[in-house]
Amino acid sequence: MSSEKLTIHAVILAGGRGTRFWPRSRTRTPKQLLNIIGKETMLEQTVARLRPLISPDRIWSVTNAEQTVALKKQLPAASRKRVLTEPVGRNTAAAIALAAFDIRHATKGDALMAVLPADHFIAQPEEYRSIVAAALNVAREPGRMVVLGIPPTRPETGFGYVERMGEALDPSGFPVFAVRRFTEKPALQVAQEYVASGNYHWNAGMFFWRVSTFLDPGGAPAAVNYQLKQSLLAVGSGGAFGVGFGEGRQQAGFLPYPYSDFIASNIGEEWGFVGLTAITLAFALYALLGFRIARSARSPFLQLLAVGLTFVTVLTAYLHIGVVIGLLPTTGLTLPFVSYGRSNLVLTMLFTGILVNIGSSKERVLGSGATDPFATSPAR
Numbered sequence: 001m002s003s004e005k006l007t008i009h010a011v012i013l014a015g016g017r018g019t020r021f022w023p024r025s026r027t028r029t030p031k032q033l034l035n036i037i038g039k040e041t042m043l044e045q046t047v048a049r050l051r052p053l054i055s056p057d058r059i060w061s062v063t064n065a066e067q068t069v070a071l072k073k074q075l076p077a078a079s080r081k082r083v084l085t086e087p088v089g090r091n092t093a094a095a096i097a098l099a100a101f102d103i104r105h106a107t108k109g110d111a112l113m114a115v116l117p118a119d120h121f122i123a124q125p126e127e128y129r130s131i132v133a134a135a136l137n138v139a140r141e142p143g144r145m146v147v148l149g150i151p152p153t154r155p156e157t158g159f160g161y162v163e164r165m166g167e168a169l170d171p172s173g174f175p176v177f178a179v180r181r182f183t184e185k186p187a188l189q190v191a192q193e194y195v196a197s198g199n200y201h202w203n204a205g206m207f208f209w210r211v212s213t214f215l216d217p218g219g220a221p222a223a224v225n226y227q228l229k230q231s232l233l234a235v236g237s238g239g240a241f242g243v244g245f246g247e248g249r250q251q252a253g254f255l256p257y258p259y260s261d262f263i264a265s266n267i268g269e270e271w272g273f274v275g276l277t278a279i280t281l282a283f284a285l286y287a288l289l290g291f292r293i294a295r296s297a298r299s300p301f302l303q304l305l306a307v308g309l310t311f312v313t314v315l316t317a318y319l320h321i322g323v324v325i326g327l328l329p330t331t332g333l334t335l336p337f338v339s340y341g342r343s344n345l346v347l348t349m350l351f352t353g354i355l356v357n358i359g360s361s362k363e364r365v366l367g368s369g370a371t372d373p374f375a376t377s378p379a380r
Helices: 042-050 068-073 092-107 125-139 188-197 211-215 226-238 263-295 300-324 342-360
Strands: 008-013 059-063 083-085 112-117 145-150 161-169 176-183 200-210
Touching: 008 042, 008 092, 042 059, 042 112, 042 125, 059 068, 059 092, 068 083, 083 092, 092 112, 092 211, 112 125, 112 211, 125 145, 125 200, 145 161, 145 176, 161 188, 188 200, 200 211, 226 263, 226 300, 263 300, 263 342, 300 342
Parallel strands: 008 059, 008 112, 059 083
Antiparallel strands: 112 200, 145 200, 161 176, 161 200
16 A cells, blocks of 8 residues: 555535426526535535545535536635636536646645535445545555445436446455446346346445546556557547547547647547548548659659658658557657648648649740750750
């Protein structure tokens, strides 16, 4: 177990659309801001459970613009400074990433994170704090990610499930299992099988890890293969047809240089295998046209020039694609025509313009009967 001293931070996910307890809950006052059980609101109860374990200045909340004002009123003064408002509502992973970046910036290093929902009722807060402390202790080990599982009492179809495997560890008196997989809200028959097997728990939605484990699962940004791992995650996430234009997640702080050196990774995630294949074929067509222009050029010089320009452009493109899919070591080459950057676009367009000029020009009249100086004269 790691003996490194790490500060503990809690991240309370306090967004929501206010639909489950409608009409009492609204967009500006979802259930976590209501006193559904007891005199305190669900959010106030969540913070109160944590305060004996985590100081208020290390309790972060992630919410949306509509709920920020009401949420701050229910927090201790020190915690109000730790409220993060999402610019655009995405999903749980994006909210956690936003908090993780802020925690890393605030601590100027690594820290432990407890990611918790704002709307759970817990009848035994002292027992709960013991479980949280044990989970944080396990999460101290670099690379470990811990999730709390609740033993199921019925085949519930409205909850996610966690399948465990192997023998239990027993730190601090609580069993800890390796996780085989997560399953989201199964059908009734499947849920019945899960409960009967004894190997599944309800997913409590409470997670524990180091900030570095979440943000840099393959190691620190300077670690070997970090860039490649993030690139392969992006390409693999796209599947056959991609997640949709502008919907890629790896570019949000994980993928290095997502608009230049690794833009093909973005294409693979957002447009999928089909998009990446289309880009590859487009450069093959560029090569075919470029070499055809070279073959029909008027002089050996122009032939060599056309071959060189075509070769440089296409080679750069294929080296770039080879890097992002792991066939080649990281080189820092951009993708012609696509990567962001003035020098890249200027050079690519210049090369292409020269190619077009070579392919479209006939023998030019430069004056009174003079011919193109690049053309060769027949031997006399």
